[in-house]
Amino acid sequence: MAPLTIGFLMDPLETVRVDHDSTFALMLEAQKRGHQVRYFEQGWLRFNGTCAEARMRHVTVRRELGRHFDILDEAPRPVSSLDVLFMRKDPPVDAEFLHATQLVELCGTGRPPVFINEPAGLRDANEKLFSLRYPDLMPDTRVTSELPVLLDFIARNAAGTILKPVDGFAGKGILFLSATDRNARSAVDMLTRGGREAVMAQAYIPESRQGDKRILLVDGEPVGGVLRVPSDDDHRGNMAAGGVPQKAVLTPRDLEICERLKPELVKRGLRLVGIDVLGTYLTEVNVTSPTGLVEANQLDDVCVEAKVLDVAERLVAERAAR
Structure with missing residues (x-):
């Protein structure tokens, strides 16, 4: 495939943890495939009178702490100049983020990029409330x-x-x-x-002491997972809260939950999702910037970001063929 221009709406690139950040892993994979990587922050997005544009930085990235990116150029560019746009700003999903999901759709006479994840899907799928669509799967x-x-x-x-x-x-x-x-x-x-x-x-759920599973789904299919075990003095397994990542073994119940969610996720264009499972229960469906890619790769000997880029490239090719 010819090189694509792939954009990332994300938090400041200066602040990413190169050994942990899932968005950074996606950027590295895009660059490895020869695609041009552009990055911009939410505050750089605007409407110019005819379409959405942003001050975008064309960057090269490397997994090297302290010097993990170089800026090749920086200029205002329309969102339609991108073949793919990853909307990966970390929560909270506040009014400004919801406004951003609306702005990026305004491409005027240009063609919108392939979105991962779709803006409308991000607006509809609150990470706590979306799971309420499946009360029989939840505590x-x-x-x-x-x-x-x-x-x-x-x-x-x-x-x-x-x-x-x-x-x-x-x-x-x-x-x-x-x-x-x-x-x-x-x-x-x-x-x-x-x-x-x-x-x-x-x-x-008492099983939470043994950890909760973050299961990563790409196009609705489970591609990796992490068991996040809370510390002895905390009830939270989130890695940001001190949870320790361990290898996760997906059970038939886990796969049943994934299968139930798949049709709705695919219909809404939610291509990269991280669901949380405690014991036999679904607790959350994370769609904004699900983490755990790097840990799943290390523990499961997979490359989740490669599967995500495969989907992005396929969607661009399918659109070009129409």
Whole structure:
């Protein structure tokens, strides 16, 4: 295939961890295949009167701490100048990010790039709420801002309850409360901001002490996974919160969950997704900038980013053939 121009809407390239960052792994794979890599930040995106454009940097990248990229040139370019656009800004999914998903679709008379993931899919698939489409796959769950409902739910879960901000990420703001915890009322009041914001409450799954699985799906198919084991003094397995990555073995139940999700993910153009599974339960569907590629590669002896670029190249070729 002829070289493509592949863009990455992402957080500042200066801040990436070259030995861990999934977006950086995708950039390295694109460059390895001879594609031109351009990067821009959300704040560099704008509408110029006819179409969306951004101040884009053409970069070369290397896995070398401290000097991991060089800027070859920098100039305003229309989004339609890209063959592929990875929308990989880390959460939170706030109003500015939602505006960005709308702007990138405005290509005027130009052709929009192949999006990974599709902007409309990103807007629709809140990482906590999307999984509620499959209540039979999930632990007992409530989403509400009403304090009495949450307190009653906590009191009825003898094994404990996990509370999560609906727009939370990287394990931030996740609390474990026992059924008799005297902090429950205060914690619920704090997380809901006095009953003004909804939170997710889930029955605690004891298997979480053995870790939760981050399973990576490309075009709806599982391609790798990581078991994220919490430290002894924490209930969170997120690697950003100190969880330790270990090899994950996918069970028939894991594969059943993936199969159930696949049609909806493919329909919405959610090509790269990371789902979280605790024991036999689906807990989250991460679509914005799912992590774990580097760890899955190391533990499973796979190359997830190669599978993602295969899909991107295929989609570009299919579009050219139409």
